[in-house]
Amino acid sequence: MVKILSVLAVLVLFSACKKDKVSVPIVEEPSKGEVIAGQYKVYDTLGTYLYDMNIVHIPNPATQYSDSLRFENFDGQFTFTQFQSNATIGNLPEYYFDIGVHNPVIDTAGNRWRIWSTTAPETGYNYLENDTIVLSFEKSNLQYYIEDLTPYFQCDCIQVAVKQ
DSSP, rough: HHHHHHHHHHHHHHHTTOOOOOOOOOOOOOOOOHHHHHHEEEEESSEEEEEEEEEEEEEEESSSSEEEEEEETTTHHHHHHHEEEEEEOOOOOOOOOOOEEEEEEEOOOSSSSEEOSSSSSSOOSBBBEEEEEEEEEEOOOOTTTTTTTOOOOEEEEEEEEEOO
């Protein structure tokens, strides 16, 4: 009887010393849009400050393969949203994004413009590297300047955005 009680006591002690299962939280990598999103100071190519810009990540809950980015105060005067693919394709930089074609896009003064990406992604423009984006886009009011009573303007623009 003593042996049986001793065996039961040992079993109880060993079962009480059993390791608890520890769950390790799984940390998901941020999406491309989440990494690109943020507040930026934008400069010309000579380093002169131009304006502040905000890029907002808009997730698409229906799929993990596409989101949108909303550019607020782009070029100091435009707000627009552009669909983005989260897929890494070919030799594209990991954090490449598309500015898209916006025609018309309304500036802060109510005038119409056309803005569009001008370069192929592999040229080194329109992607986040470390904390910097070298933006390349065209901006024109050719279609609208007479009706909007504004001077004609066309620009092959290159600007440098630094994430804050």
